[in-house]
């Protein structure tokens with residue numbers, strides 16, 4: 088039974104939720120309010136929940152493999168009998184998975200034996216969201232399971248190398264995660280689909296939706312300094328270059344996505360205005376004098392010593408007073424870190440022996456590498472920031 092102090096905590100959370108919601112004009116398009124409501128509702132759930140609820144990951148993965156999310160979005164209501172027939176799974180399995188997913192809000196139970204979609208069901212049909220769930224299940228979960236044993240064996244110390252952390256311990260390899268995934272059929276391709284859509288979820292804005300790209304970058308392009316405007320370093324399949332071109336079709340200067348050969352050589356269907364280039368960012372940057380070098384979701388993957396090498400290689404290509412370094416990454420606050428961000432810090436720890444960094448950690452890293460921070464931009468809510476820097 089709930090104690091008095093527990094129930095007053097629950098009551099306080101409910102009234103905070105109500106106040107926050109009633110102070111917002113449009114909850115769905117107000118990221119700060121959305122993030123606050125999400126955090127409060129998590130606390131509310133935790134205050135009401137008994138600590139014996141598990142099994143969620145498997146149900147989501149299985150439902151995706153059985154295409155239950157697609158089937159419910161295509162037609163609703165659907166009976167568990169018809170879902171079992173179409174998916175080929177035993178009826179009892181479909182019933183048990185769906186009633187669990189309904190408890191999590193992933194599907195809606197409409198009647199006994201009948202289900203329909205929720206907003207989460209619709210998100211689960213997006214290609215990148217599905218790829219993210221698959222990546223989580225296949226690449227993260229084994230390391231998550233093995234991480235406590237890894238820490239037991241290494242004296243509970245943070246890993247210092249990207250080739251000798253919980254991921255390598257779980258997978259039995261000495262490769263870094265990208266090299267290892269490139270050897271597993273389909274794994275790197277799935278990872279790239281996941282990254283392509285990471286910021287296109289309906290809940291969160293992409294960086295170019297809130298950062299003033301035109302004013303800070305595009306307007307200042309000067310072809311006499313270099314022919315490139317935007318160099319996406321470790322840019323994967325070029326999705327950020329394409330987003331910029333969609334938003335600013337008349338932008339001046341060239342764009343390029345740089346990545347390792349197993350990513351670049353696999354690119355199809357890229358906007359022809361985006362160049363693709365094999366480049367290892369631990370080696371000197373071949374494109375000199377670009378207006379902007381973009382490092383999104385890169386530095387959190389690496390130990391500080393490797394980040395210093397990546398930054399040194401960029402510094403020597405940049406023109407002081409002209410070229411900008413834009414680091415697209417979570418920037419941790421000192422207090423009240425949103426759960427999304429702290430969990431992604433733990434993911435980086437477990438998968439890459441990496442870390443998310445705070446404002447002061449980014450500033451120290453950049454100043455040590457010969458840069459000055461122009462401004463650290465952060466969007467409302469729990470989205471990633473942009474650390475804007477120049478060479479000194």
Ligand SMILES: Nc1ncnc2c1ncn2[C@@H]1O[C@H](CSCC[C@H]([NH3+])C(=O)O)[C@@H](O)[C@H]1O
Pocket residue numbers: 265282283320321322323324345346347350366367368369382383384385
């Ligand atoms: N040494 C390296 N040089 C260049 N790219 C690398 C290297 N190691 C890993 N990568 C790439 O770093 C990327 C990290 S994922 C980030 C992709 C993209 N910037 C985005 O934000 O969506 C992957 O595409 C990797 O293939």
